[in-house]
Amino acid sequence: MTKAPTVYDVAADAGVSIATVSRVLRRPEDVRASTRERVMDSVRDLGYVPSGSARGLAARRTGALGLYFPGFDAMDDMGELSDLLADASPSYSFVDDVGAAPESHQFNLYFDEVLRGAELEAWRRGFALTVAVGRGGLAADAARDMAGRVDGLLVLAQSVPDAALEQLARRIPIVVLASAAHSGAFDSVTVSNHEGMHALTAHVIDDLGIRDIAYVAGPLDSPDDNDRWAGFESALLERGMDPGRVRLRRGEFTRASGRLAGAYLLASDAMPKAVICANDQMGLGVLDALNEAGIRVPQEVVVTGFDGIEAANLSSPRLTTVHQPMELVGRAAIQLMQRRLDDPEAEPASIRLPVKVLLRESSEGS
Amino acid sequence: MTKAPTVYDVAADAGVSIATVSRVLRRPEDVRASTRERVMDSVRDLGYVPSGSARGLAARRTGALGLYFPGFDAMDDMGELSDLLADASPSYSFVDDVGAAPESHQFNLYFDEVLRGAELEAWRRGFALTVAVGRGGLAADAARDMAGRVDGLLVLAQSVPDAALEQLARRIPIVVLASAAHSGAFDSVTVSNHEGMHALTAHVIDDLGIRDIAYVAGPLDSPDDNDRWAGFESALLERGMDPGRVRLRRGEFTRASGRLAGAYLLASDAMPKAVICANDQMGLGVLDALNEAGIRVPQEVVVTGFDGIEAANLSSPRLTTVHQPMELVGRAAIQLMQRRLDDPEAEPASIRLPVKVLLRESSEGS
DNA sequence: TCCAAGAGTGTATGCGCATACATTGCCGTT
DNA sequence: AACGGCAATGTATGCGCATACACTCTTGGA
Structure with a gap:
């Protein structure tokens, strides 16, 4: 790691001016082929790498x-480097993971x-x-x-x-x-959050014939959540249903909060026929709760999510959802x-x- | 988006030299509090943002x-911007995804x-x-x-x-x-690829008592794959088993190639009692093939992966694997x-x- | 044969900042 | 009262490159 060569070094080595070196790199067609090759040889020989900073400064754009x-808020610290380098801990360990609860990434x-x-x-x-x-x-x-x-x-x-x-x-x-x-x-x-949720809701009501619906929403400050709710709401209104009477639970877009919502619904007098969730994580959480309680999905209750994350494709039953690109x-x-x-x-x-x-x-x- | 203010502009506005402006930003404690505040006010007023290029050039480090x-090799193109902006296509569509094969990301x-x-x-x-x-x-x-x-x-x-x-x-x-x-x-x-695979193999042989093992390897040019194979091999050798007699299939680290390997094993005379795969994707593919053929895992065949990806935690049965941090x-x-x-x-x-x-x-x- | 018109290359400058070094002003000492 | 020392600030320079402009050398046409 000796001192880094610059255009000047390359120019001297190739016997040209720095302008020519720069041209070879930026606009090769402006330079005669023989010169170009001579410069390129020097570039290779010296291991020249143009400075991004200098380029950015001169060209007024960084590229x-x-x-x-x-x-992510949760940022637990890891041991410092010295630990890792000096680490004498075993290179592997066994973990009995049988029956562990699936909690996919946030x-x-x-x-x-x-x-x-x-x-x-x-x-x-x-x-x-x-x-x-x-x-x-x-x-x-x-x-x-x-x-x-x-x-x-x-x-x-x-x-x-x-x-x-x-x-x-x-x-x-x-x-x-x-x-x-x-x-x-x-x-x-x-x-199209709005349209997607609208279409999904319409499907549940019109095609599946379900009007007894619960909604699991996300955080109030999420614009996505607002849009989705609006789509849901409009689908109900169009059909003469009152969104105000829908059982509404608000979660944190996490699987855990979905489980809570599911548990809440289970504890209520009567389960709805469909639970529409504002995202997949919560939908999966609801599925967890229902599965655990032995409630059959979709026979007894229909559950839907939103996002189209991979985990929603791997659950059982696989989760109906609205996929975002x-x-x-x-x-x-x-x-x-x-x-x-x-x-x-x-x-x-x-x-x-x-x-x-x-x-x-x-x-x-x- | 008028012309971006520079240190000179800030300096003039605050009535100090550019050196002082620079100091306020880099080493605030070197500047008297009153001056510092005056400069900071100018910075805010002008919306000054230091140029990373100039900083990098002068300081000889970019930060x-x-x-x-x-x-990823597969890089299908997307429509150009004009398409997206002008797009009159519907904002949503329905896809009947019932029964689709789970193929998680590569x-x-x-x-x-x-x-x-x-x-x-x-x-x-x-x-x-x-x-x-x-x-x-x-x-x-x-x-x-x-x-x-x-x-x-x-x-x-x-x-x-x-x-x-x-x-x-x-x-x-x-x-x-x-x-x-x-x-x-x-x-x-x-x-610890080597140690991990070694430990897993030892577990299969010693704890599960299985000696009839097939191995699904990855690409030849993968150092990870080589290490894992070496760990597997050494576990066999230590136990007096001949790695050369292990049924070996080589895949591409993809689920699809795992399915192929599984199909191959199914077509062979006798299924092994365990299939050890060099990564999770292939392990999941093997599971797919076995599930489809009605072979029970782990009762009839044990399957293992390597990596600890999320999908391996969501499959059924969930995949025993070696988790990499x-x-x-x-x-x-x-x-x-x-x-x-x-x-x-x-x-x-x-x-x-x-x-x-x-x-x-x-x-x-x- | 002479000149205009490129093609190819060199010279000089500035991009915006960090920083070494110089300068100023202030305080406490002797 | 003069001076050393230090804190605060200013001056001057260079980081490495792109590029406008100047210059030289060919080449083709008149």
């Missing part, structure tokens, strides 16, 4: 995009897929992708730091305070993901960003992606 | 770390978790994390580009050609993940990188993380 997620899957889509699309367009996960009060600082090192910032709903977001928007393009709230002010990508959300966001970078004056645009209602065994005869 | 993954889960661990740990240490996914022949270029913009590079085994890797190592610190091959040359993080791999890698950055002259270190043998229903009485 990187940022993706900012809301944070919301992670959602982010993972969005991230993958964004990464994919960013790469295709020649951008690097820098990710950051917001942590409570520091979100604004972290976002600012990030804003300084990228050409554009993708922000997941609720991960950055609005005030901070507007500040940043004065400096670099912002695309907001999964938040209907910001439509109009920023470019944004959302999914999460990877597409990430890709679409990058596309919007590209458009914004190409034309900074364009009107803010909003992409609303379609969802798929996946009818599975938790709502159908097997 | 970012890179994470380089081998690529290897993604593995990367997702490593990434999460790395992100977490990088954040804690004040680094940004830039991710890139290698794409075939361009891997070397992409890695080089990345190397120019970060202070250190984490590389997953096999994602960058060795020659390119050594080039880059001359410029910035490299930490290799999940590759025993590079130990000694680079800092590296691995898991994937998130820890990511975190440990960042810790190693930190150590290397702190002390560039340190001897290359290797962290080998312990695994957990998870005994579940696919190998035990329920």
Whole structure:
């Protein structure tokens, strides 16, 4: 790891000026083939790697995009490095895991897929992708730091305070993901939460003939949750049913809170004929509770979720749900960003992606 | 999005020199409180965001770390932005998904978790994390580009050609993940593949009393696969069994190839009493094949996997497997990188993380 | 044969910041 | 009263590259 060679070193080695070295790397066709090869040889010989910082500074663009997620709160510390290096603990251990309760990851899957889509699309367009996960009060600082090192910032709903977001928007393009709230002010990508839940609810009522329905909602501050409830509500209203009379439980979008909701329903006088949940995790939790109580799904009660996470495809019975194109959300966001970078004056645009209602065994005869 | 304010603008606004502005941001305690506040006010008023490029250039460090993954090959294109914006397609659709075959994601889960661990740990240490996914022949270029913009590079085994890797190592610190091959040359993080598979195999032979075993291996070029096979092999040898006589099928680490392997075993004269698979995906595929053929697991055949992915916890029967601490791999890698950055002259270190043998229903009485 | 028009290359500059070093002002000492 | 020492701030420079502009050398047409 000797001192890193620079354009000057390469130029000297190849017997050309630094401008030519730069051209060989950025616009090879502007340089005569023989010169180009000579320079490339020097580049290889010296192991030259252009400095991203210098490039970014001179070109006024970094070639990187940022993706900012809301944070996982639970962040238990791990032992420090010294522990790991010095570790004399056994290299393996046995765990009797028979009969363990399945608790799949929290919301992670959602982010993972969005991230993958964004990464994919960013790469295709020649951008690097820098990710950051917001942590409570520091979100604004972290976002600012990030804003300084990228050409554009993708922000997941609720991960950055609005005030901070507007500040940043004065400096670099912002695309907001999964938040209907910001439509109009920023470019944004959302999914058809409303329509999806509406369609699913209509299916339960019209096709399955069920009118005795309970609803398991998510946190009040979730825009997704609001949209889904609105879709559910409108389906009821259209059919002359009163949403106010629906048994409503509110959970945390986790499997555990779904179990609680399920237990609550079990303890009530009469089970509803259908339990519509605002996301899959809670739907799976409800399934857990019902399975445990020996209630047959879907024969006695129909259960549905929302999101289309993998775990909903592996449960028994498999969970009917509304699939969100999460990877597409990430890709679409990058596309919007590209458009914004190409034309900074364009009107803010909003992409609303379609969802798929996946009818599975938790709502159908097997 | 007017012209971005710089230190000069802030300095002028606050009536100080640029050095003072810089100090306020980097070493606030070196500046008198009254001055500091005046500068901070200007920073806020102007919406100043320091340029990461300029900082990186002047300070000779970017404050970012890179994470380089081998690529997903299948990269089907999506419609372009114009399609999405103009899209008049319905906002939802119904899909009859009853009875669909569960095919969980490919290897993604593995990367997702490593990434999460790395992100977490990088954040804690004040680094940004830039991710890139290698794409075939361009891997070397992409890695080089990345190397120019970060202070250190984490590389997953096999994602960058060795020659390119050594080039880059001359410029910035490299930490290799999940590759025993590079130990000694680079800092590296691995898991106890050998020991884990050895322990699992010993359990099958000694505790379950099974000696009629088939092995479903992964690709030949996978170091993980090699290690696991070696662990399996050594367990047999220790017990006087001949690894050469084990029925061996080689797959692609995918569920589909696991199904194929299962079908092959079913078609053979006699089923073995245990099928040990080099990863979970293939183990799940074998389960699929056996379930379909009506073979009872574990009563007639024991099946095991390796990795500890979530899907292996949701199958029926749930899959006995060896859990890798994937998130820890990511975190440990960042810790190693930190150590290397702190002390560039340190001897290359290797962290080998312990695994957990998870005994579940696919190998035990329920 | 001479010149205009590129093609190819070099020179000079600035991107925005961190920081070494210089300068100023203030306080306590002698 | 003069001075040393330190805290606070300013001045000047360079980090490594892209690029506008200047310059030289060919080449083809008149």
